[in-house]
Amino acid sequence: MFGLSWGELMVVGVVALIVVGPKDLPGLFRSVGEFTGKARRMAREFSRAMEQAAEDSGVNDINKTIRAATNPTKFGTDAIKDSVTSTFKEGSETAKLSEQRQADKKKIDEAMAKAATERMEREAAEKAAAEATPKPAAKPKPKTATKAKPKVAAKPKAAPKAKAKPKPKPKAET
Structure with a gap:
């Protein structure tokens, strides 16, 4: 308002109450x-x-x-x-070139989509033809009887050799 804070407004109100009176x-x-x-x-x-x-x-x-x-x-x-x-106003040279470019892009996109469709159809036809041709039957492998190898008993392990005791050295006489 006039740069007065709430405290200042309270002081003004109290002074007005005292000076003017409550009535x-x-x-x-x-x-x-x-x-x-x-x-x-x-x-x-x-x-x-x-x-x-x-x-x-x-x-x-x-x-x-x-x-x-x-x-x-x-x-x-x-x-x-x-x-x-x-x-870029309509009829300007730039607008005409932009329209031509968009038309060319649309033609290219259509041609690419057509080529992709043809390629997919060709691949599908090749896959169907490959599945239709019979594959030569694989020769069954002859089963050979395998003989069980006889188990050989393991040799018992030899007990470790005892170490030879060193010979006592003769005592020198003094």
Whole structure:
């Protein structure tokens, strides 16, 4: 509102209650509310009148032009946008070339789809022909009787040899 916090508004309200009194306080709030409403309406009417005057005098157009000139990125993108839209308008050479390219692409796509279909049909026919030709029967392998090998008893392991005791060394006499 006027940069007042809730604490400041409470202080103003308490002072108003003390100065005006509780009996006349509602009437005071009502008249203050009516005054602020009138002030807001007058401010709104003034803003509308100024906007209307600016539109009538053409200030808005000048203002837009100045803002566009001061913003180089927007100014540049607008120029590019205008040139692109004029390039691709119907009947322009670029539009005709684009349409021709799309038509050629469509023809190529149709031809590729047709070739793929033909290839699939040819592969299916080759597969069917391969399945239809009889395969030579495989000769059965003769079963040979295998003799069981006799089990050979394992040799018992020899006990480890005892190590020879070293001979005692003769004692030297002293």
